[in-house]
Amino acid sequence: MKVIITDNYQESCRIAAEMIRDVIAEKPNAKLGLATGGTPVPIYKNLIKMNQQGEVDFASVHTVNLDEYIGLEGSHPQSYRYFMDTNLFDHININKANTYVAKGTGNPADNAAELEQKVFENGVPDLQLLGIGNNGHIAFNEAGNHLVAVSHIETLTESTIEANARFFDKKEDVPTTSITMGMRGILAAKMPLLVATGASKAEAIRGLLTNDEITTQNPSTFLKLHPQATVIIDKELAQLAGVQ
Numbered sequence: 001m002k003v004i005i006t007d008n009y010q011e012s013c014r015i016a017a018e019m020i021r022d023v024i025a026e027k028p029n030a031k032l033g034l035a036t037g038g039t040p041v042p043i044y045k046n047l048i049k050m051n052q053q054g055e056v057d058f059a060s061v062h063t064v065n066l067d068e069y070i071g072l073e074g075s076h077p078q079s080y081r082y083f084m085d086t087n088l089f090d091h092i093n094i095n096k097a098n099t100y101v102a103k104g105t106g107n108p109a110d111n112a113a114e115l116e117q118k119v120f121e122n123g124v125p126d127l128q129l130l131g132i133g134n135n136g137h138i139a140f141n142e143a144g145n146h147l148v149a150v151s152h153i154e155t156l157t158e159s160t161i162e163a164n165a166r167f168f169d170k171k172e173d174v175p176t177t178s179i180t181m182g183m184r185g186i187l188a189a190k191m192p193l194l195v196a197t198g199a200s201k202a203e204a205i206r207g208l209l210t211n212d213e214i215t216t217q218n219p220s221t222f223l224k225l226h227p228q229a230t231v232i233i234d235k236e237l238a239q240l241a242g243v244q
């Protein structure tokens, strides 16, 4: 596992954006796997700025997102489609027809199957951006006794619902189920790139970076199987997690 320890989260986000920029520079029609949540917002801000300054061109880039809440239309302000449009796609020169976020409404099993197809359609993602849940989840592959290989319907854990309640008016509004990419899709990416910050991620990052164990109780540990997996954390989190 390649680990980059930065001075602060701002630097982590700049480096992640530069890595994405470099992937596109090398392959203008690159396919990116993207994430939502709080962590990637400054990464997307960096990319928007780079795009405006002519440093990165998204005209031929394709994207596929990790997950979507079941029950929310793409026009719902808390849907991940809406998040991607407002935090990135509306501000860069990407063709929205080349962006895919799973559908939150309609038949969930069909929507999961469509996501799985999109992950592999025309080649796997060149880079898969990832955040990490407090419980070690990646995408919405929740910590528990088993993981699922393919894109599927996942019931969110109490810990995830609590963590995501900050984006909703009240906790009861957080959807309890989601469509998520499975472990196969994440590990198929040419380079999974996980960015994390904050004390709440310390235990999960400890499990990911301070030993060689793989456990379904911390799904991020499966990234240890990927030779190109890269993790960016700031020194504050590194210290809290006991990462040297």
Ligand code: F6R
Pocket: 034, 035, 036, 037, 038, 039, 040, 066, 067, 130, 131, 132, 133, 134, 137, 138, 139, 140
């Ligand atoms: C989002 C996703 C989740 C988040 C994770 C961390 O698409 O798949 O795994 O990356 O819940 O969220 P934040 O960044 O809000 O701490």
